[in-house]
Amino acid sequence: MFIFGPQQQMNLEGYVGFANLPNQVYRKSVKRGFEFTLMVVGESGLGKSTLINSLFLTDLYSPEYPGPSHRIKKTVQVEQSKVLIKEGGVQLLLTIVDTPGFGDEVDNSNCWQPVIDYIDSKFEDYLNAESRVNRRQMPDNRVQCCLYFIAPSGHGLKPLDIEFMKRLHEKVNIIPLIAKADTMTPEECQQFKKQIMKEIQEHKIRIYEFPETDDEEEMKMIRKIKDRLPLAVVGSNTIIEVNGKRVRGRQYPWGVAEVENAEHCDFNILRNMLIRTHMQDLKDVTNNVHYENYRSRKLAAVTYNGVDNNKNKGQLTKKKKMEQEMEQVFEMKVREKLQKLRDSEAELQRRHEQMKKNLEAQHKEIEEKRRQHEEEMASWEAQQRILEQQKLDASRTLEKNKKKKIF
Amino acid sequence: MASTEIARQAGEGARTVPLAGHVGFDSMPDQLVNKSVNQGFCFNVLCVGETGLGKSTLMDTLFNTKFEGEPTQHNQPGVTLKSNTYELQESNVRLKLTIVNTVGFGDQINKEDSYKSIVEFIDAQFEAYLQEELKIKRTLHSYHDTRIHACLYFIAPTGHSLKSLDLVTMKKLDSKVNIIPIIAKSDAISKSELAKFKIKITSELVSNGVQIYQFPTDDESVAEINSTMNSHLPFAVVGSTEEVKIGNKMVKARQYPWGTVQVENENHCDFVKLREMLIRVNMEDLREQTHTRHYELYRRCKLEEMGFKDTDPDSKPFSLQETYEAKRNEFMGELQKKEEEMRQMFVQRVKEKEAELKEAEKELHEKFDRLKKLHQDEKKKLEEKKKSLDDELNMFKQKKTAAELLQNQAQQAGVLFSSSCAFLTSVIS
Numbered sequence: 052m053f054i055f056g057p058q059q060q061m062n063l064e065g066y067v068g069f070a071n072l073p074n075q076v077y078r079k080s081v082k083r084g085f086e087f088t089l090m091v092v093g094e095s096g097l098g099k100s101t102l103i104n105s106l107f108l109t110d111l112y113s114p115e116y117p118g119p120s121h122r123i124k125k126t127v128q129v130e131q132s133k134v135l136i137k138e139g140g141v142q143l144l145l146t147i148v149d150t151p152g153f154g155d156e157v158d159n160s161n162c163w164q165p166v167i168d169y170i171d172s173k174f175e176d177y178l179n180a181e182s183r184v185n186r187r188q189m190p191d192n193r194v195q196c197c198l199y200f201i202a203p204s205g206h207g208l209k210p211l212d213i214e215f216m217k218r219l220h221e222k223v224n225i226i227p228l229i230a231k232a233d234t235m236t237p238e239e240c241q242q243f244k245k246q247i248m249k250e251i252q253e254h255k256i257r258i259y260e261f262p263e264t265d266d267e268e269e270m271k272m273i274r275k276i277k278d279r280l281p282l283a284v285v286g287s288n289t290i291i292e293v294n295g296k297r298v299r300g301r302q303y304p305w306g307v308a309e310v311e312n313a314e315h316c317d318f319n320i321l322r323n324m325l326i327r328t329h330m331q332d333l334k335d336v337t338n339n340v341h342y343e344n345y346r347s348r349k350l351a352a353v354t355y356n357g358v359d360n361n362k363n364k365g366q367l368t369k370k371k372k373m374e375q376e377m378e379q380v381f382e383m384k385v386r387e388k389l390q391k392l393r394d395s396e397a398e399l400q401r402r403h404e405q406m407k408k409n410l411e412a413q414h415k416e417i418e419e420k421r422r423q424h425e426e427e428m429a430s431w432e433a434q435q436r437i438l439e440q441q442k443l444d445a446s447r448t449l450e451k452n453k454k455k456k457i458f
Numbered sequence: 459m460a461s462t463e464i465a466r467q468a469g470e471g472a473r474t475v476p477l478a479g480h481v482g483f484d485s486m487p488d489q490l491v492n493k494s495v496n497q498g499f500c501f502n503v504l505c506v507g508e509t510g511l512g513k514s515t516l517m518d519t520l521f522n523t524k525f526e527g528e529p530t531q532h533n534q535p536g537v538t539l540k541s542n543t544y545e546l547q548e549s550n551v552r553l554k555l556t557i558v559n560t561v562g563f564g565d566q567i568n569k570e571d572s573y574k575s576i577v578e579f580i581d582a583q584f585e586a587y588l589q590e591e592l593k594i595k596r597t598l599h600s601y602h603d604t605r606i607h608a609c610l611y612f613i614a615p616t617g618h619s620l621k622s623l624d625l626v627t628m629k630k631l632d633s634k635v636n637i638i639p640i641i642a643k644s645d646a647i648s649k650s651e652l653a654k655f656k657i658k659i660t661s662e663l664v665s666n667g668v669q670i671y672q673f674p675t676d677d678e679s680v681a682e683i684n685s686t687m688n689s690h691l692p693f694a695v696v697g698s699t700e701e702v703k704i705g706n707k708m709v710k711a712r713q714y715p716w717g718t719v720q721v722e723n724e725n726h727c728d729f730v731k732l733r734e735m736l737i738r739v740n741m742e743d744l745r746e747q748t749h750t751r752h753y754e755l756y757r758r759c760k761l762e763e764m765g766f767k768d769t770d771p772d773s774k775p776f777s778l779q780e781t782y783e784a785k786r787n788e789f790m791g792e793l794q795k796k797e798e799e800m801r802q803m804f805v806q807r808v809k810e811k812e813a814e815l816k817e818a819e820k821e822l823h824e825k826f827d828r829l830k831k832l833h834q835d836e837k838k839k840l841e842e843k844k845k846s847l848d849d850e851l852n853m854f855k856q857k858k859t860a861a862e863l864l865q866n867q868a869q870q871a872g873v874l875f876s877s878s879c880a881f882l883t884s885v886i887s
Contacts, residue, residue: 052536052538052539052575053538053539053541053575053579053582054538054539054540054541055541055542056526056540056541056542056543057543058543058544058545058554059526059542059543059544059545060544060545061523061524061525061544061545061546062523062546063521063522063523063546063547063548064522064523064524065522066522067520067521067522067546067548067733067737068548068733068734068737068738069499069501069546069548069551069553069737069738069741070548070549070550070551071737071738071739072494072499072551072553072741072742073491073494073495073551075739075740075741075742075743076487076490076491076494076742077487077488077490077491078677078679078680079677079742079743079746080486080487080490080491081462081487082462082463082676082677083462083463083464084462084463084464084465085464085483085486086464087483106481107477107481108477108478108479108480108481109475109476109477109478109481110475111475133468133471133472133473134472134473134474134475135464135465135468135472135473135474135475136474136475136477136481136483137474137477138477138480138481138482138483138484139484140484141483141484141486141487142462142464142465143464143483143486144464144465144468144472183768184757184758184761184762184766184767184768185758185768186754186757188463322481322482323482326481326482326483326485327482327483327485328485328489329489330483330486330489331486331489331490331492331493332489332493335493335599338599339598339599343595343596346594347594347595347596350594351594370793370796370797370800374800377804381804381807381808381811385811385815388815389815389818392815392818392819392822395822396822396825399822399825399826399829403829403833406833407833407836410833410836410837410840413840413844414840414843417840417843417844417847420847420851421847421850424847424850424851424854427854428854431854431858435861438865
């Protein structure tokens with residue numbers, strides 16, 4: 052037998068030690084290591100590979116491992132490359148997924164399909180791994196973030212951009228970026244961003260949203276970032292000396308556009324957000340929202356009539372109702388029968404009483420008659436006796452007379 | 459730096475590249491920790507042990523709180539599991555602590571089924587989690603995990619050996635939960651006896667193949683302390699919520715005429731070791747083991763029981779469909795079976811009730827017949843009575859008429875006579 056008590060809030064009266072739990076979690080997570088899958092999508096020549104190299108301060112894409120734009124493909128491919136990077140005792144297995152050939156055709160209809168298929172197939176792999184009877188490690192290759200590169204036209208989103216984002220915003224966290232931001236002046240950039248956000252809202256595209264926190268400071272920062280969406284970035288593989296500092300930047304005759312200068316572009320914001328503060332959240336949203344959506348859709352489809360618990364509950368309540376109805380009918384019938392029996396019994400009793408009364412009445416009558424008769428008899432006999440006596444007297448007198456007279 | 463699990467998983471497929479500066483992903487553990495702290499933690503402890511071994515007191519002492527509870531009586535008819543959930547907070551860490559107590563364990567004369575309720579309870583929590591995991595629309599990240607993370611098994615301080623109930627119970631539980639055996643009320647044992655007792659217990663556990671929880675030694679930062687502590691198992695503890703002044707401090711202790719047992723004095727008992735191991739160092743590992751080992755084992759057995767197995771990679775998608783189709787069929791099958799059972803039961807009841815009613819009806823008829831007979835008898839008697847009265851009346855009537863006739867005759871004779879007398883008299887005179 053199990054008894055569950057209510058939940059209560061208690062106060063500690065001294066040291067316990069579970070405040071150390073976060074450290075335990077920290078320790079274990081470092082031991083386990085981390086993984087992250089990042090997808091980059093955009094037309095050729097938008098500086099995607101350069102940006103990745105800048106973000107991770109490494110030559111992910113190099114002459115030996117050319118970026119997507121250098122790989123000549125006939126159709127859109129989806130390819131992944133894995134790198135293991137370490138920093139401060141923390142190991143990260145980074146998977147970069149790129150899409151060479153995206154948007155490069157004349158007819159780009161359905162160029163998003165391979166991307167969708169790829170994302171779905173990773174979800175499916177995970178679902179299958181999760182559904183095995185023997186589950187060991189479940190390698191997680193699900194795409195946790197998609198950086199979508201928008202060409203800096205200055206006007207607005209292209210139809211391809213809108214199509215892509217509409218089709219993928221419910222499958223993956225989309226972070227739209229304005230590529231090669233150093234081709235626009237700050238004002239142009241501002242306009243462009245406004246236009247893009249307007250169009251995104253118009254088309255009800257849900258890009259990645261920063262989670263709310265209770266921390267006021269954090270919320271202030273987040274609001275600031277929100278105002279600057281979509282982020283306009285510049286990437287560079289070259290290091291230039293500016294004012295004695297070595298910085299990543301792009302050298303122009305008229306100056307150097309610095310990657311990490313907040314006044315030049317939003318690269319820092321992107322890096323901080325993507326890597327330093329929200330990487331975990333990107334993974335969580337992928338796991339709790341996008342994957343769960345995929346899973347429930349897949350399972351519902353597979354079982355069409357549904358092992359859906361709601362449906363099951365429906366069946367169960369139906370059964371219960373049927374049970375109850377049957378019970379009710381049964382009870383009613385039983386009650387009726389019992390009532391009938393009781394009625395007949397009562398009737399029987401009543402008749403019996405009546406007959407008894409009847410008989411008793413008759414008895415009484417007879418008794419009465421008998422009594423009368425006995426009275427009558429008694430009086431008659433008394434009468435007779437008197438008569439007899441009289442007769443006797445009379446005959447005696449007569450005798451006397453007779454004796455007298457006859458003489 | 460030692461290789462991480464991820465690195466091992468990546469294997470050949472990943473190349474290592476050097477970083478040219480600080481990227482910043484070394485904040486990942488912090489990000490993860492922040493998330494966990496925001497979510498709050500939960501920890502579920504099961505206390506198994508006979509009544510009176512100080513389970514509740516130890517919990518109060520461990521968590522420095524006065525939890526609910528009246529001490530239980532010894533006359534429980536079976537083993538009941540009482541679960542209470544508490545929300546605690548220490549600095550910025552919120553913990554949802556559930557303490558499950560076994561009430562009445564070991565109190566019965568026949569203890570054969572004592573362990574059964576416990577196993578059922580543990581399985582029920584696994585089942586609840588499994589059900590949630592298998593749902594189509596599920597919310598695992600906000601699910602209140604009730605699976606038992608640690609089972610503190612309280613051993614009575616007899617000083618001799620484990621009771622057979624202890625061995626049997628721990629054997630049944632060791633594949634389902636992390637067992638941490640502790641010697642309760644160890645202030646009843648002297649130090650030398652205690653050492654012998656611990657050795658005896660450990661050897662009995664080993665020889666009976668009972669797997670108790672070992673503090674993990676794979677993480678260098680805690681390997682040393684964990685392995686030292688492993689050698690001190692089972693911990694001999696004393697619990698107390700009362701405070702005694704020692705020197706100039708108030709400490710938790712038990713005061714005897716011959717001295718004071720200080721709970722937090724490592725020379726007096728292993729309480730501090732237990733607290734360190736259970737809460738401060740390995741709480742997270744206990745949770746992890748429960749999830750990755752015990753739960754997975756339960757899940758595997760359950761699924762295999764239902765007839766699922768992992769087919770080869772080609773048919774994986776198929777097996778998923780199969781899985782759910784099978785589950786659905788099973789459910790429908792069970793539903794039908796239940797319906798059938800219900801119908802049968804119902805038919806049975808109807809039959810029984812019908813028989814009852816028929817009996818009642820029969821009785822009524824018999825009663826009716828009896829009364830009828832009674833009535834007829836009475837009627838007969840009445841008739842006889844009437845008849846005899848009528849006879850009497852007739853006789854009387856006859857008598858009367860006869861007498862009257864006689865009278866009339868006599869009268870007539872008398873009249874004649876008196877008239878003749880009168881004539882004669884008149885003649886004579």
